[in-house]
Amino acid sequence: MPSEVPDTRCASCDRLFEAHRDEPHRCTCGGPLELRSPLRSPSTLEAPVSNLWAFSASFPPGQRIELGAGGTPLVDVPEYDASFKLETCNPTGSFKDRGAALTLSRASALGVEHLREDSSGNAGRAIATYAARAGIDAHIYVPSHADASTLATIEATGANVIAVDGGRSAAATACQHASGWYASHAWRPEFYLGTATCAWELIADRHGCPPDALVLPVGHGTLLLGLYRGFKALLEGGTIERLPQLYAAQLAGAGSLTPPTDASVDPSIAPGVRIERPARQSQVRQAIDTSGGEVITVDPSDVTEGRRQLAAIGFDMCSTAALGVVARRALLERGKLPDTADVIVPITGRSRDR
Numbered sequence: 001m002p003s004e005v006p007d008t009r010c011a012s013c014d015r016l017f018e019a020h021r022d023e024p025h026r027c028t029c030g031g032p033l034e035l036r037s038p039l040r041s042p043s044t045l046e047a048p049v050s051n052l053w054a055f056s057a058s059f060p061p062g063q064r065i066e067l068g069a070g071g072t073p074l075v076d077v078p079e080y081d082a083s084f085k086l087e088t089c090n091p092t093g094s095f096k097d098r099g100a101a102l103t104l105s106r107a108s109a110l111g112v113e114h115l116r117e118d119s120s121g122n123a124g125r126a127i128a129t130y131a132a133r134a135g136i137d138a139h140i141y142v143p144s145h146a147d148a149s150t151l152a153t154i155e156a157t158g159a160n161v162i163a164v165d166g167g168r169s170a171a172a173t174a175c176q177h178a179s180g181w182y183a184s185h186a187w188r189p190e191f192y193l194g195t196a197t198c199a200w201e202l203i204a205d206r207h208g209c210p211p212d213a214l215v216l217p218v219g220h221g222t223l224l225l226g227l228y229r230g231f232k233a234l235l236e237g238g239t240i241e242r243l244p245q246l247y248a249a250q251l252a253g254a255g256s257l258t259p260p261t262d263a264s265v266d267p268s269i270a271p272g273v274r275i276e277r278p279a280r281q282s283q284v285r286q287a288i289d290t291s292g293g294e295v296i297t298v299d300p301s302d303v304t305e306g307r308r309q310l311a312a313i314g315f316d317m318c319s320t321a322a323l324g325v326v327a328r329r330a331l332l333e334r335g336k337l338p339d340t341a342d343v344i345v346p347i348t349g350r351s352r353d354r
């Protein structure tokens, strides 16, 4: 294998795994894998950031699968006492572009020819799109009830879409038993290196000043954990002096961190946070706790209304993204974060309804 591709190590038992196109996506003990090379914080942070490859000195050397991910706008939105980081401006419309760029760069460097992923939304679209750019054959496992317009955009990349009866977990189980390199956004460690660039970009945007808090929707926690790792690297490198608090927005009765699931909640609202078994739940909870943040739960009806109000002032987004904005307002109303707090809400994905 090319020597520049980092090996991986189990976060639970420290077992080592050689970088290889047949490498596992998790340890035999069940633990998640991490890249063996430590996360290097960028030595300089300059705005504007053109795209995430501005941080390539912090990435493993080798292949680059580029479509222009990153470099997204940060805009002040006084109506919500927050700034919005518009991840909707990424090439496939969500923050998942960041992780997909690094994940497919590894796959390409390993010489992978066939990969598999399970998703019904933004992650499937991003992995399929970057696989197309890399010339890698992609098999995307989706629940049979998944959104038709999203599936059409996945199929348009030339990916093989495999519809699985029985919901999101059944699609994940079917995918895990298939062959090919598993490009899982939840399990692959380099995906979180990609999402860490969002933290670096925010500190560059703000000329070195960390915000007080970020509020964002959490399913598997691929953005929250990447942000935490990115900020932590800057803290350890002496670039910032404190971690922003990380608040995880959840839907009442249907979130990934707030069981039990209420089957009566409308399945079209915030599907991105409805993960029954998050891959890295303990790491995500630890990141929230270490940052001084919390889990914040809001009602589905508030998300529907909040999304309508956001569209009426010009911000188009999916309902999962609207959940984060509604949670920022809930933190204010519940007295947990004042209106004077310096808060960023990543707008994680754009509307699928167009």
Ligand SMILES: [Zn+2]
Residues within 6 Å of the ligand: 010, 011, 012, 013, 014, 015, 027, 028, 029, 030, 031
């Ligand atoms: Zn292990």
